[in-house]
Amino acid sequence: MDMRYVEFIQADPFFYDRLRTDRTHPATTDYRIAQNVDWAGWEQNTRDGWHGVFPRDLELPEQGWKVHVSATLENAQCVLDLVSGHCGRQRVPFKYRATRTDLLRINLKYADRGTSGKFVTVYPATEQACAEVLNDLDALVGGMDGPYVLSDLRWNQGPVYLRYGGFRALDVRDEHDQLVPAIRRPDGELVPDRRTPSFAPPAWVPLPAFVTTARERLNADDSEAFGYRVREALHFSNGGGVYLAERLRDAATVVLKEARPHAGLSPDGRDAVERLQCEREQLERLRGVPSIVGVLGGFEHSGHHFLVLEHVGGRSLNREIAARHPMVRAGASTHDRDEYRAWALGVLEQIEAGIRAVHEHGQVHGDLHPGNVLVTPDGTVRFVDLELSYAQDAPAPSAGGAPGFTPPDGRTGVAADLYSLACLKIALFIPLTPLLALDHRTARRLIDEAVRRFGLDIGFGAEVLARLEAPRTGGAPAGERTQQAEELARTWPVDTADGVQQLRTAIVRGLHESLDLSRADRVFPGDVRQFTHDALSIAHGACGVLPALHEPGESSHRADAVLDWVSAALHRAPRTQPGLLDGITGIARTFSRFGRVDEAARLTAEIERLPFEQLPGDLYGGLVGIGLDRLDEDPDGAAITEIRRVLRDRTGELGRHIRSVKGVTRAARDRGGLLRGATGAALFWLRCYETYHQAEDLDRARRALAVDLSACTERPDGSLQLDEDRRSLPYLGSGSIGVALVAMRLLEHLDDEDLRRAVRRVIRVTRAGYTAQSGLLNGRAGFVLFLTAVQRSPFADAVSRADLIRHTRDLGLYALVHGTGLHFPGEQILRASTDWASGSAGVLTALDAYAHVVHGTAPAPTPPIPGLFPGTGTVRPPEGALDLRSHQPEPTPST
Incomplete structure (x- = not known):
């Protein structure tokens, strides 16, 4: 499980959402800066949970030593009164977490450890000013409670900390071709501003005397012997770590469970130390129960609390299930x-x-x-x-x-x-x-x-x-439409074209009911990425859901209202991503599709002014996706010419995400496959070849695809999956299915038996009976969409056709009734999502493709990635409807 999602299941029982400020509830009220300061000459704004307060006439440097002050939920307003009062009187810019909810969110158990504890950030203009701020704030709040800011150096006893980093919003491409916050080296080059959970200033930054002194003082304070030698970190959270360790006094192997004071909060506000103390008490009471791991003691070191536990060999039941379960393997x-x-x-x-x-x-x-x-x-x-x-x-x-x-x-x-x-x-x-x-x-x-x-x-x-089942408490019976949705979820009638249309209607009804134009942050509930930058986009935002809302012959007033909301949000947004699936390139395509020509033209002009050299090269949000769009819309324009040049110059970088570990070739985590790996570049160069008919473009496509194929590994069941650190991925967006889709397109122009063999082994992935998620890019709907493409290719056969039907039927396992409509779980399946990448809109794309291939309905859906699906060369045209009675589900896994 990706624990980042846990934060977003607290606010709503059905959809992912962010805890929001409710001024009628004291637990979520805004924090207030000092009232005894005249703030008339200051600029104030709230963004991404921070409230910034900056003197209007002050120009900050790009970077430098900055100060963080941490606080607990109990003392935060007091800390802010003191810190903001001092900054106001000294005209030092600062920002702070705007609400109690924001402060709770960054200190939750599974929050990002690199940002945990940072309640106030202060920006001194010079090193001397930084030293003065540290001493002044220490005199005001020193010794008050607050979580340790792991990325920083503690000043005296805290809660004041410091680190070197950026003051202004600068971005740079990192070694994995991602845009990350940047700082500038002395030679002028931008480099990543690393936010690690430990104090690690850039090697080229000279440490001022006050920093050196503080570090020496801190090391002296932590010189007490630990008594254990850590062999391996088993788990990390914002509350602390779990470690396999050797006890030095007797060489015994034990497990240490760590708890950080005031950090790793549970939703009720209990910190990691309080929960650890509770756990020790419960273990003591259960001492002697054979199934309970034994407690050996506890201690405190450098302010952190530790529980010493019996070491039990083995692995979690989760891992045992994953290793043994027959439904995760083809041919069980x-x-x-x-x-x-x-x-x-x-x-x-x-x-x-x-x-x-x-x-x-x-x-x-x-x-x-x-x-x-x-x-x-x-x-x-x-x-x-x-x-x-x-x-x-x-x-x-x-x-x-x-x-x-x-x-x-x-x-x-x-x-x-x-x-x-x-x-x-x-x-x-x-x-x-x-x-x-x-x-x-x-x-x-x-x-x-x-x-x-x-x-x-x-x-x-x-x-x-x-x-x-909970005891029945009565209540009004479900309405007729809710009963219809319940029956559709139970029967999941995909065996007829009429049944698929009924499902489609119920899913679209769910989209309509979830539409909320009153919110400024998002209009359709979707993935948690909506709360960073994707609330407007095709992948996770409104533009991915819109095509499902507006069917032929239906009134377009809802679509128009959503487009108005997107347009207004674009004007509000301080920074919008540029890409095809995460930003303005995809938004422009959506405006154009819905007849908003002037708005599409304005965004297109903005796209063509982008600094292409500075953008990442991937399909999801980078140059490949923008290039595919420009190829589709303006193949003779200056923008595509420049994009081709930049991507051609980066050909040698395509393998940067590939690693060889002990002779095994793997992709860096979340960096392989169609959306973020070299496969997207292969699709781009293939489309260039189909547009301009230059042989070198076809060769570039072949070589780019070979990069991701090199990271694909054959599993024991004979399937081919993309190998990442500690996991193998079959999925459309991040795994081998996306690689195979582009390979199938490439085979329309090449005769390559090795490539055909790779595609057949990827198709074998779909013989497995289980996928954890239902979504399009990382779940079963992606299997369905892939298998519909297989049916329109030379790889179609009776087995893949039966697998297409089986996976479409099994989508019904995930169907959720909410209101009077049908919904689907999003990423991690902890809450529902309506978006295209992970939720209902993506399932609709897969169902429409299935209905077109199996039932002969028209037209086939047009997914928003140009040129991805078969349509040229030696592809096989769609066949007629099948007799589904010959493909009834078997009572046991396929042999």
């Missing part, structure tokens, strides 16, 4: 299924016995999920991480447990543990339990699927469902 047999079922039921028997022992000791586990269960090499189950455990006669902590295993109805105590156990019983077979909190009706679908696929006893499903 009935024997594989039976073997896994026997193992899973044996594990569940041990877990149930362990939970029963916890209850017999008067305790509640409080956070049972596969990540908190270890399976030892001999198959024994042990429970770890009991920081949410509590006595049965005590009130339950208000902080929730793991998404997908915590009862959404508020039940506590033993009943909550039994709910978590029921979820775990589903998750061992169909790991989609986060859907249960979004729509309780998914429980029966997941249970039925587990029983069908694994031949489980009917009584197993009945017992699990009984533990999941």
Whole structure:
């Protein structure tokens, strides 16, 4: 799980959202700067959770030594009064977290450790001014409570810190071709402004005497012997780390669990230290229970608290499921299924016995999920991480447990543990339990699927469902349209063109109902990227949902209203990304498609003035995507000529994201595949060849694709997947499916048996029965869209056609009823999303492509990446409708 998403599940029970200020609630009110200062000559603005306060007549340098002041939720207003008062009197610019919600958000357990704790940022204009500010603020707030700012050097006892970094917004391409904040070297070159969770000033910055003195003083304070030698960091969060360590006094192997004071907050405001102390108390009470990891002691070092735990060999149940589950492999047999079922039921028997022992000791586990269960090499189950455990006669902590295993109805105590156990019983077979909190009706679908696929006893499903269902409290019956949506989700009628159209109507209704034009930050709920820069875009914003809203013959007033909102938001936005899927290039295409010619022309002129040399080269937000758009719209223009030149000059950089680790070739994390890897460049050069007919462009396409193919590895099941650090990816946006799509396009112009072999091995990826997500770019809808392209290629056969039908049917597992419409979970499946990249709009694209290929409906959808799908050369045209009765789902995995 990507824990960055956990922050965005606190505000809304169904959609991803950011905790927002509510001035009627004291917990989220704005912080206020000192009232005894005249702020008339200061510029103030609020952006991205920061409120900036700058003297109008002061010109800041580009970079320098800056000061951070941390604070707790309890003392933040007091700290701000003192710090802002001093800065106001001395005319020193500063910014601060605008609300209590913003401060809570940056200090949550899974917040970014590089920004954690930074409540106020002060910008002294010179080194001397910085030294004076440090001393003055230390005199005012020194010794007050606040989280340690990990990226900085602590000044005396805190909460004042300092680091060297940028004062102005400058960007540069880093080694992975991403735009990142920049500072300038003495020779004038821009380099990344690294925000690491440790104090690491650039090597070329001379350290002033006050910095050197502070570091020496801090090292002297931390000179106390630690007593342990850390061998490996097992886990990190904003609350601290978990380490495998050797105890020096006796060479014993132990696990150390660290807690940082005032940091790693749970939503109820408890910090990591408070939770660690609670965990130690619970472990002491459960001492002697065989399934519980033993507690060996605890200590404090340099202000951080540590719990010493028994070391238990093995790996988490999560990892065991991933390694053993037959549905993640192509060609799994009935024997594989039976073997896994026997193992899973044996594990569940041990877990149930362990939970029963916890209850017999008067305790509640409080956070049972596969990540908190270890399976030892001999198959024994042990429970770890009991920081949410509590006595049965005590009130339950208000902080929730793991998404997908915590009862959404508020039940506590033993009943909550039994709910978590029921979820775990589903998750061992169909790991989609986060859907249960979004729509309780998914429980029966997941249970039925587990029983069908694994031949489980009917009584197993009945017992699990009984533990999941909350007591009925009456209430008004569902309306007719809601009942229709429930029936569609249950039956998922994709076997007829009329059934697909009914599903389409229900999904579009869900999009309409989720539209909210009153908000300034986003108009459709989607991925968490909306809260950084993608609220207008094709990938995650309004422009990706718009095509689904406006069908032929339908009134366009909603589409016009959304376009008006996008236009107004563009004028408000301080900086909008330039790219095809994340910014103004895609927005311009959307305006043009909907007849807003003048606005499209204005944005196009802005695109053509971009500093192409400074932009990254990827398809998602960089030059490749912009170039594909310009090829489509103005192939003879000056912009595409310049983009071609820049990308041609960068040909030698295409392999920068590829690494060789112990002889294994891998892509850097999140840097391979169609959207951000060399595959996008291959598509660009292929489209150039098809436009200008220059042989060297076809050769560039072939060589670019070879870069990402070099990072694809054959899995034990014979499929080909893109290999990244610690994971292999099959997906459309980031994995081997996207690579194969471009390879299929390339084969329209080349005769290359190695390339054909690679495509066939990628197609084998789709023989697997399980994908964690439903989305287009990183989930099952992408499998569907890919397989529709396969059907229009020389690689089409009866097996791939059957897999297309099966994956389209299995999209129904994720369908969520909300209001009177159908929705789909977004990235990480913790909340729903309507966007094109991860949510309902992308599922619609896949369903439309499926209906066109299988049922012969017209027209085929046009995804917003120009030239990606077969359409020229030796492609096979779409075939007629199939007799779906010959492709009914099998009761067991394919052999």
